[in-house]
Amino acid sequence: MKTKTNFLRQGRIRYMASLFVTAALFTGSITMAQRPGGGAPPSIKDATVDAIVKEGTENSQLEKLAHELMDGIGPRLVGSPKMKQANDWAVAKYTGWGITARNEKWGEWRGWDRGITHIDMVAPWTKSLEGTQLAWSPSTGGKTVTGETVIIPDLADSIAFQQWLPSVKGKFVLVSMAQPTGRPDYNWDEFGTKESIEKMKKQRTEQTQAWARRISKTGYNARTLAAALENAGALGVVQCNWSNGFGVNKIFSANTKKTPTVDLALEDYGLLYRLTESGSKPQISVRADSKETGVQPTFNTIAEIKGSEKPDEYVILSAHFDSWDGGTGATDNGTGTLTMMEAMRILKKILPNPKRTILVGHWGSEEQGLNGSRAFVEDHPEIVNNLQALFNQDNGTGRVSNISGQGFLHSYEYINRWLSRVPGDIRQHITTSFPGSPGGGGSDFASFLAAGAPAFSLSSLGWSYGNYTWHTNRDTYDKIVFDDVRNNAILTAILAYMASEDSAKSSREKSVLPINPRTGKPGEWPSPTKATRKGGLN
Known part of the structure; x- marks a missing residue:
């Protein structure tokens, strides 16, 4: 039987803990994972995770994929022949891995082919x-x-x-x-x-x-x-x-x-x-x-591994496929594309019958305003409404270093549960912040977030991305850091596995956003923006 002193002491501990969580939620920033050197707790052993790590480490296809995409095809400007060539290449790669894939038309764009x-x-x-x-x-x-x-x-x-x-x-x-x-x-x-x-x-x-x-x-x-x-x-x-x-x-x-x-x-x-x-x-x-080629159809490339128990619930891997064409689009967003393709390849081999459907979206015309992903959200409410989680990568070649809860009140619970299976040598680099604030734009996860779906950005270390490779003439194959991309593909595959197999549906409850100092009122959740379905013609 507990003594009154012990009961009061434990009550005070619970009370102080609740104060900490409440205060942290109010400020919108609970840091749950530690930075490098912080001594992340050991991972929970999992045979599937071990197999994912082994496949991603010992049989990586990243260099081959990068050579074929960046060197063989090149830049992927929306409406250009290179963009369509890349769409068809991705469908062929997925088909070769036994993954169902298709190019899904979402709009039209001014066609243009860069010459010498x-x-x-x-x-x-x-x-x-x-x-x-x-x-x-x-x-x-x-x-x-x-x-x-x-x-x-x-x-x-x-x-x-x-x-x-x-x-x-x-x-x-x-x-x-x-x-x-x-x-x-x-x-x-x-x-x-x-x-x-x-x-x-x-x-x-x-x-x-x-x-x-x-x-x-x-x-x-x-x-x-x-x-x-x-x-x-x-x-x-x-x-x-x-x-x-x-x-x-x-x-x-x-x-x-x-x-x-x-x-x-x-x-x-x-x-x-x-x-x-x-x-x-x-x-x-x-x-x-250069040559004008008239109005051209534009596509998203979609591939999926069908769920065995809950096929109408979805985990989405997300990366935009298009690029500017000063370079070959290697880090914006070739590396995000490779991360998701390699994760899907690994999952098909290690987890061929996931509980939920795992889908990958390679979006078109992100650079002109998230148009491919916005169109997908408009066209597929049945997927968006049944989304367990989306993981997006789009800021360079670096290893993932930050995951935000994007304003979802209980995201700390399921994100950290999924991260607990990630090996410590990968997880130690990642800082998490909960509940965070919803991203209003910048990359394709925001298209889903605006619709209220749990969509998360796998944000990477910089590697001088802003100055040297983002939208530049130097965004080329030689800037890829393959060890970091391997890290990201393994991480993404594990997160997709955990989200797919989770017995619980991820919560969509939103946090109260911080006060906007300009209005004196709480911030507002981003609202959906219509896709531009016919572009570049004005």
Whole structure:
């Protein structure tokens, strides 16, 4: 029989524990797993988990898949022949593994096929320039066009700019600021003196502000300025969208419809800018052989391992398949794609008859606004309403380091239960936060989250993703860290296994979101956004 003292002591312990959980839930941040070196508790032994780890470690197909996708097919711009080739390749791979797969049409997009781009400086001396045309840029009509370069001038106002505008006819117009340094800040911080670092940053800030004022005084923004130059007869628009790293530029889409838009590497652009500014009248020649291919159907690639006991309940593995095409889309989102394909391959071999249906979605047109996944959510309410969990990966090649509860009040209970089977050498890298806040966008899990479904992002370590590979000309095979991707494929397979076999249905109860300081009211759950079903045609 318990004494009164012991009873009161245990009551106080329960009371303090409940205070901790309540306070942590109120602030939206319970950290449940430890960071590296924190001594994560030992995993629960599980023969299926052991088999998953063994298959993913000893028989990994990741390098082969990466070579076929990134090297063999290349970038996967929505509406391009490469995107459709990738869709068909994925269906063939899944079929070869004995997994049912299909391409599911969700919309249409402007078709465009990137051809070869040649950009050369031909005066005052000869140099081949590093650059490429932007996505959906017009071609040069099967010929090489040559012209002088000019810089957007610093004029008094939009009236003065309109008076200058006819002078661009027959010329290439430089529309970006010339960067004062091509060295990233970390390089300056490592080697520069305090005085030189401060001087460089001050110069860059002043130059950036001055350039913004210069563009503003034209009366246009970046999008409308390109169209105005084109309509005035410019041969082309030349930019440099530097990404703050050695030799790396962001490559997005063109804002012209008749003349090409090209992006040049920082120093090649700087060379042209300096020569133009000094009155040397440099000339460049451009040949861009892209092709318009008309309106093209767009697809999501869907594959599934049918559930044996609860086939109408679902676990979804999620990654967008499309990419920008400055590089080969290796880390955005080739590595997420490989993670999910390899996890499905492993699961088919180790868990051929899961309790729930395990489905993988390789989404199209994520880069233009989550369109493929939003369309799937609209088209398949029967799946979304019966979703046990979705796991999405989309931020580079690094090993998974964070999982948030995305605002679901009881997510800590089932996520941590599933993570308990993950081997310690994988789990030790992961920090979890519960209940967290729902992601409003950024990747495809948000499409499902907005519909109230338990969808989670497997967020990865950076590996300089933001500067060096996200939407850049350097997002290529060589940036893949295969040990980290192997880690992620094994983790994903284990999480899918645990979610599939769980006897309980995952709770969808939402937490009360923190107060929005702008409104003074609790935050609101994201609402569904309609997919753009016909894009790129305006």
